[in-house]
Amino acid sequence: xxxxxxLNQLSTILKKKRxxxxxxxxxxxxxxxxxxHIEHFKSSKSLGDILVVTxxxxxxxxxxxxxxxxxxxxxLKALEAxxxxxxxxxxxxxxxxxxxxxxxxxxxxxxxxxxxxxxDFTGQILNEIKTIKKFGGKIQxxxxxxxxxxxIINSSGSIFDEEQVKFLDKIKSNFHFNKIRxxxxxxxxxxILVIGEIxxxxxxxxxxxxxxxxxxxxxxxxxxxxxxxxGAGAIANHLANFSKKVTIFSTIGEKLDxxxxxxxxxxxxxxxxxxxxxxxxTILKEKYVQKMDNRKVFSTYTFNDDPLNEIQKKNVLKFIKxxxxxxxxxxxxxxxxxxxxKDTANSISKLSRFLSVNCQINSANINSHTxxxxxxxxxxxxxxGELRHELRNNSEDIKKLIRxxxxxxxxKNVIVTQGSLGATYYNKKQNKFYIxxxxxxKVIDKVGxxxxxxxxxxxxxxxNLDKNLLLLISSLAASQVVENIGNxxxxxxxxxxxxxxxxxx
Numbered sequence: 001x002x003x004x005x006x007l008n009q010l011s012t013i014l015k016k017k018r019x020x021x022x023x024x025x026x027x028x029x030x031x032x033x034x035x036x037h038i039e040h041f042k043s044s045k046s047l048g049d050i051l052v053v054t055x056x057x058x059x060x061x062x063x064x065x066x067x068x069x070x071x072x073x074x075x076l077k078a079l080e081a082x083x084x085x086x087x088x089x090x091x092x093x094x095x096x097x098x099x100x101x102x103x104x105x106x107x108x109x110x111x112x113x114x115x116x117x118x119x120d121f122t123g124q125i126l127n128e129i130k131t132i133k134k135f136g137g138k139i140q141x142x143x144x145x146x147x148x149x150x151x152i153i154n155s156s157g158s159i160f161d162e163e164q165v166k167f168l169d170k171i172k173s174n175f176h177f178n179k180i181r182x183x184x185x186x187x188x189x190x191x192i193l194v195i196g197e198i199x200x201x202x203x204x205x206x207x208x209x210x211x212x213x214x215x216x217x218x219x220x221x222x223x224x225x226x227x228x229x230x231g232a233g234a235i236a237n238h239l240a241n242f243s244k245k246v247t248i249f250s251t252i253g254e255k256l257d258x259x260x261x262x263x264x265x266x267x268x269x270x271x272x273x274x275x276x277x278x279x280x281x282t283i284l285k286e287k288y289v290q291k292m293d294n295r296k297v298f299s300t301y302t303f304n305d306d307p308l309n310e311i312q313k314k315n316v317l318k319f320i321k322x323x324x325x326x327x328x329x330x331x332x333x334x335x336x337x338x339x340x341x342k343d344t345a346n347s348i349s350k351l352s353r354f355l356s357v358n359c360q361i362n363s364a365n366i367n368s369h370t371x372x373x374x375x376x377x378x379x380x381x382x383x384x385g386e387l388r389h390e391l392r393n394n395s396e397d398i399k400k401l402i403r404x405x406x407x408x409x410x411x412k413n414v415i416v417t418q419g420s421l422g423a424t425y426y427n428k429k430q431n432k433f434y435i436x437x438x439x440x441x442k443v444i445d446k447v448g449x450x451x452x453x454x455x456x457x458x459x460x461x462x463x464n465l466d467k468n469l470l471l472l473i474s475s476l477a478a479s480q481v482v483e484n485i486g487n488x489x490x491x492x493x494x495x496x497x498x499x500x501x502x503x504x505x
Contacts, residue, residue: 003080003445007089010052011102014087018104022048025105027096029056029149031068033078036111036147043142045084046321052087053079054102062092062346063150064499065439066159087419095124100131108139121181122494151505155467160503163422163437168503170468177501180469184497187242187459193324194239195340195348196333198250198274199231199274199283200258201447201486205291223291223338224237228248228487229265231283232333234448238455238477238491239331240267247271247327249319251339253282267490274353275312280304283337287486294444294485307338314375316344324351331454332374334359345373359386376410380459381454383417399433402426415457415471417450417478425471436471440479445486452481452491476500 005013014023024044030037030053045051055075061068068075072090079088091099100108108128116124129139153159160168206220229237236248248266252259252274259274259282266272284302289295308316316339324330330352334340336359340348349355355377369378371390382405388394391401402414406428414426420443425434457474465473476499477491 002372003085004076004088007054007091007099007102010087010089011471014050014052014103017050018106021054022107023050023103023105023108024048025052025054025100025103026109027054027056027063027091027099030075030079031061031063031070032149032152033082034147034149035150036145039111039144040111040142040489041082041085044107046213047107047109047140050086051084052089052105054089054091054096054103055079055093057090060091062495062498063332064476064503065164065397066441067153067502069149069159076356087258095266096128097131100128100137101135104135104137105132106137106480108137109140110141112141112143113144113146121497132264133170134283139292148505150502154503154505161437164439167435167437167468167472171472172504174466175469175504180473180500181497183463184242184473184493187463188244189460190243190329190459191245191327192239192243192247192318192459193327193330194232194236194246194248194250194333195330196232196235196250197283197335197337197339198229198233198248198252199285199335200261201228201230202226202284202286203228203486204286204288206288206297207291218297220288220290220297226485226488227261228287228485229262230448230487231335231361231451232342233262233266234487234490235331235451235455236270237265237267237487238452240269241491241493242456242459244269247273249273249275251275251277251282251337253280254278255281258282258284275308275316277304277338278309278312279306280338283335305336305338307341313341316341317347320344320347320351324348325353327353329354329356329458330459331356332358333451333454334374340373342373349375349377352377353495354462356381356454356461358382358454371405371409374409377412379413379415379458380405380409380411381417381450381457382414383419383450387416398424399426400435415453415462415463417453419446423471423475425454425467427467434467434471436468436475436496438479439472439475443482444484446482448481448487449478451487452477456491456496472500 024047026044143441205223209219209221212219226239229332232250236246240246281302286300288297356379357374358381406414412428414422420438422437453474456477460470476496
């Protein structure tokens with residue numbers, strides 16, 4: 001008998017059966033089937049007549065890097081072999097709410113570890129209870145022995161390489177999940193100011209048509225366009241998922257172009273103060289991307305890199321001097337598009353209580369980019385290529401260069417991101433290095449990784465977190481971003497917590 005159906009098909013099938021039969025639903029990832037699952041299914045089936053099992057599809061599994069271990073087709077096939085399961089379906093939804101609404105089970109079964117809703121930091125169990133009550137169903141908790149798929153997978157040595165295992169062992173030996181959770185939750189009251197250029201990233205997805213018949217150029221068919229909020233706007237959005245008190249200070253085009261889009265995309269918790277830049281558009285960076293494999297083909301920029309006029313410079317300095325001391329943490333992301341002068345940078349460096357800086361290289365500023373206008377601050381985030389460019393050195397050992405930039409600019413903490421090699425963290429006071437491996441399992445687009453790392457590592461450093469734990473949390477944040485196109489996804493605090501919870505088992 002066929003067991004596996006699409007969710008809508010299954011909903012139709014169950015409508016015909018529910019008059020005389022009691023329907024029981026189990027929902028989960030079921031990444032590795034173990035005895036705990038089997039006993040849970042048996043207990044669930046004993047409560048009714050028809051047992052339905054729905055399975056979270058791959059893209060919504062938030063259990064850390066390299067998960068799920070088995071893809072959705074493999075997980076469905078494994079469940080199909082269990083005789084007492086009657087129907088199975090993949091769920092293409094992030095939560096079980098939509099599944100409950102379609103299946104409308106009489107009983108929704110969860111394991112006993114879900115009984116104490118206070119332990120559910122996602123709030124999903126309470127939402128599930130509320131949903132099932134709408135149509136007269138109820139939730140019931142089975143009392144079977146608990147096993148952990150994540151613990152089995154983590155201990156198998158199949159999901160993390162040797163460097164990742166060693167790094168995670170350091171975290172496990174010093175921290176319990178609840179302690180990490182409490183620290184992350186405590187970030188919500190930090191007062192944060194983000195200073196830097198807002199950028200609108202427009203992705204034009206195309207299909208290659210072929211070579212032009214008259215000229216040696218490729219032609220493309222434009223298929224669709226998506227816009228994301230980048231630059232300082234993306235940083236502010238990442239932070240707003242952790243803190244309720246985020247303010248952004250940035251520039252906008254003289255004609256307020258893209259302003260409605262920017263306001264719409266900024267998190268509602270974020271306060272903003274924009275300087276209208278004379279004779280300038282809002283910065284727009286268009287990327288043309290081959291849709292088939294998400295490869296960028298070329299880019300066009302719309303911007304004016306001229307510095308602010310004298311009146312606007314004075315207004316910026318006035319804002320800095322008046323407001324900056326009201327913030328616990330100041331984060332500067334300087335894209336060198338004319339907003340932040342040397343005088344402004346000097347005032348920010350002198351007046352900030354706690355300052356983090358990212359001064360990025362891009363194709364427009366590569367000849368003028370420099371970190372030297374910022375000095376004596378808490379944290380610098382920079383990638384290896386930017387560091388070597390700043391010091392004009394392509395050959396020296398990376399640790400030597402990190403010490404050099406730290407001493408030159410009096411920076412207390414330096415984090416150098418190194419792509420698939422992970423990140424190197426130097427603490428000047430301790431004169432000590434910390435090394436973290438990369439955790440992104442599938443890199444789709446590197447845009448925004450540094451911004452995410454800057455945002456979350458700044459929060460963690462301000463709270464004086466253990467350096468290895470800081471690297472883990474900020475690396476997971478960066479991996480969330482690079483596994484999506486552009487800045488289409490903001491760092492999600494709940495996903496970070498879920499990932500940490502599972503990978504530390």
